[in-house]
Amino acid sequence: MSLPPGFLDELRNRLSLGQVVGRKVMWDQRKSNQGKGDLWAPCPFHQEKTASFHVDDRKGFYYCFGCHAKGDAISFVRETENVDFMEAVKILAAEAGMPVPERDPQAQEKADRRTQLVEVMEQAVKWHRMQLQTAAAGEARDYLARRGLSPEAQDRWEIGFAPANGGVFAHLTGKGVEAQQVIDAGLAAESDRGGAPYDRFRGRIMFPIRDARGRAIGFGGRAMDPNHPAKYYNSPETALFDKGRSLFNHGPAREVAGKGKPLIVAEGYMDVIALSEAGFGATVAPLGTAITEDQLRLLWRMADEPIIALDGDTAGLRAAMRVIDIALPLLEAGKSLRFALMPEGLDPDDLIKAQGAGAMQKLIDAAIPMVQLLWQREIEGKVFDSPERKAALDKALREKIRLIADPSIRSHYGQAIKDLRWALFSASGAPKSSNKRPRQWSAARDPWKREISPVAAARASALAAAAADEDHLREAVILAGLIVAPALSVEFEDELERMECRDPLHRDLQASILRHIGAEELRHIVASECGEAALEKLLSQNHVAISPVMRRVDDEEVARLCLAEEFAKLTARRGHRREIEDAVEDLSGVADEGLTWRLAQASAALNNAGRGKDEDKVDYAIGKNGARMKKDEQSAFDQLLDKIDFAKGAKRPN
Structure with missing residues (x-):
């Protein structure tokens, strides 16, 4: 029976080889990296104790370094199920939800x-x-x-x-x-x-x-x-x-890229030829049109991060932006693009002729990630000297980030944009024209302005550090709660995605949870991706252990209320901290009376957020695990649990 052109490619693209093989083997968790699709197990085709059977889930191929068995999902099913080619296709098609085409006499x-x-x-x-x-x-x-x-x-x-x-x-x-x-x-x-x-x-x-x-x-x-x-x-x-599904120099470039060379995407035939002749054999070009979705998928099957080499003129930059708009919804973990922009007026052929292959290599080595070019597009030639202009920038970037389908990547893009925004609008990096009076004004002539004192600056810094510490504690409770109550991860996905984790460990845990939202075995998955030690470090912290979500681990309603409260407090505290940061940013080195008052008020609000009126005088209780906990917090937690029990029909507490 003949199958229509493209059917088998679509079948392989829809399936995860790791899942197909995983039904027959036990993965070696120490050797495997599931997040990168790098999987190892004892070979199912010969008897062995070591894990020499390797599955590259991204490329869809397996290979045994012991018996040298190799192939794809179809060949694996054929060998393990002892079926012919068409029967293997039918088995996999049923799993992928693809109807096998009827026999076509033509x-x-x-x-x-x-x-x-x-x-x-x-x-x-x-x-x-x-x-x-x-x-x-x-x-x-x-x-x-x-x-x-x-x-x-x-x-x-x-x-x-x-x-x-x-x-x-x-x-x-x-x-x-x-x-x-x-x-x-x-x-x-x-x-x-x-x-x-x-x-x-x-x-x-x-x-x-x-x-x-x-x-x-x-x-x-x-x-x-x-x-x-x-x-x-x-x-x-x-x-x-089909020019939208084809690439110039596809076959030779795929072979060279498979040997570890960077995959370069040029604009035309002559650029591909010039680059290949200069030693950059893994070079392809689209065929007379902007890069299409199908061509992007072809590129990602050859390399995880193709480098788009475009002319440095206006047309080349426009082409780069079109590629970004097409790529954003298609991004997956480990799959992205980098951009090498030629000097203005030169294409790769011109550059190699004028300056040699070394100059081209430097541009490739310095290729910038896609998020950087996305950011550059939105700020190029603009001055953000008003709240409205800053808000317009935020809106434009949010709309672009929202196009990303993968929640983990969307979260990381959001964090990268926040970091870039902070660098742009921080006191040292703010536009010179923003929030400044005309040049004829000076602090010496203005009786309402004075320099910020070192004491005030130190106090603001200490406040920020204390706030960051408390935020870190709340983040830990939230992450632990979602891991032990995975069903709630769907409910709190938006809040989790917006949570700004400064701690690299927290960011890794956050990304892992977002990648596997709602998974029943979330705890096991997070441990395999981030390491058992990292998970143990999170769950063993005192403030995590005494939280209601951990004390009543089987009660989903307790977990829901606890997580909602922690997210709300975290959002409120960070709102206060941003107000302080914005005030410091607006000062630009000097402070007037109104702004100083605003800073003091915001500092007080931040300092009091989430704490009782007399916290300095508060008594502490010692928990069963030796953790110190404020008595009023202990009482509040106990009352919360009692109220939940009563709402569920339990006896009214005494």
């Missing part, structure tokens, strides 16, 4: 037709290469020489020439190829006026386009006439060629 006919079209394209490649050596191609050879392409390089890239008066249609039909096949291959088109079909490519340098398997599927042609409205022209959509 499927073989379609496959044969594609094979015939590939043969037609290969004949066209040879004919165009021959034409490059004719007298009519003298100008084309001179152009290629000026671009630095030697005859050997031209042979490697199979570059050809289409004469101005055409000829490929006549040549192929003269060799016995049916006229309709030449048209179906995209080499010729029927005339609107009737008469014989005409060649699509005329007066152009021809670049063959091959798929990942190396089959000729289309052409790209560069016009020799500088005044031609279409400088570059690609084959039309055919049974072989």
Whole structure:
């Protein structure tokens, strides 16, 4: 039975090989890194005690370093279930929720037709290469020489020439190829006026386009006439060629990238050729359009972080921004993009010719992450000297971050943007024009202004440190509560995502919870991703152990109320702290009476947030685990538990 083109690729993309294999093996938790899809287990195909069987879940392949068994999900099911190919496909399709196409009597006919079209394209490649050596191609050879392409390089890239008066249609039909096949291959088109079909490519340098398997599927042609409205022209959509799902130099680049070289995405054929000839073999290009979603998926199957190399002019930057907008909804853990922007007015070919391959390597090494370019787009050429302008920036960035589907990545992007925003609007990095009086004003002339005293500055710093410590405690209670009550992680997902964790350990735990929202085995998953020691460190802290959510671990309502209260207090305290930070930011080194009063009030509010009126005089109780706890807090917790029990129908407490 023949399957439609693309069905098996879609099946493999929908399945997790780790899940398929996981039904037959026990993963070695010490050796595996599930977050990165790097899985190890004893081999199911031969007897062994060590974990030499490796699954690369991202690439969808397995390999045993002992017996050398290798393959994908289909071959694994075939070997372990002892079924044939089609039966394995049916098993996996049912698991993936994909209906297996009914037997198509014309499927073989379609496959044969594609094979015939590939043969037609290969004949066209040879004919165009021959034409490059004719007298009519003298100008084309001179152009290629000026671009630095030697005859050997031209042979490697199979570059050809289409004469101005055409000829490929006549040549192929003269060799016995049916006229309709030449048209179906995209080499010729029927005339609107009737008469014989005409060649699509005329007066152009021809670049063959091959798929990942190396089959000729289309052409790209560069016009020799500088005044031609279409400088570059690609084959039309055919049974072989879909430009939105194809990449120039796909197969060779995939092979080089598989050896660890960075994958570079350039703009056009000549950039790919120039970079490859200079030693950057893992280079591809889209085909006359902006990068599509399908092309991004192809790129991520070759490399986790492709580098987009674009011209440094306005058009190149616009292209980079379009790529970002397309990529944001598709981001997954470990899959992103970096950007290497060429010097203004230069493309990769120009840069290599002018400064050598070393200059290009420096740009690749310095490629910036996508979040940095996203930030740069929103602040470029703007001054944020008013609350309204700052709010507009926040809104624009929130709208972009909201496009990210993966909650963990969305959280990390939010944190990165917050860090960049803090750097921009902090006292040292604030725009010079923001919150400043005209130059003729000075502190010496203004009786209402005075310098901030060192004592006040130290007190503000101490307040901030104390606030950060208390925030850290609340974060720990929240994270522990969600881990032991995983069903509530769905309910508090938004609050968790907005929680700003400064502690790297807390950030890792937060990201792990967000990646597996609602999972029943959340505690086990978090331990496997972050380490058992990290989880034990969190859960063993005194203030975590005495919290209601841990004391009544089986009571979901207690956990819900506790988490809601901790999130509310954390939000309130951080709101007060931001008010202090904003006040300090507004000072820019000097303080007037009103602003000083505002800072004092905010400091007092922050200092009192979440604490009793007489906290300094409060008595403490000692918990069963030796933890110190304020007596009024102990009483409040006990009353809370009693109220919940009463609401559930228990006896009214005495």
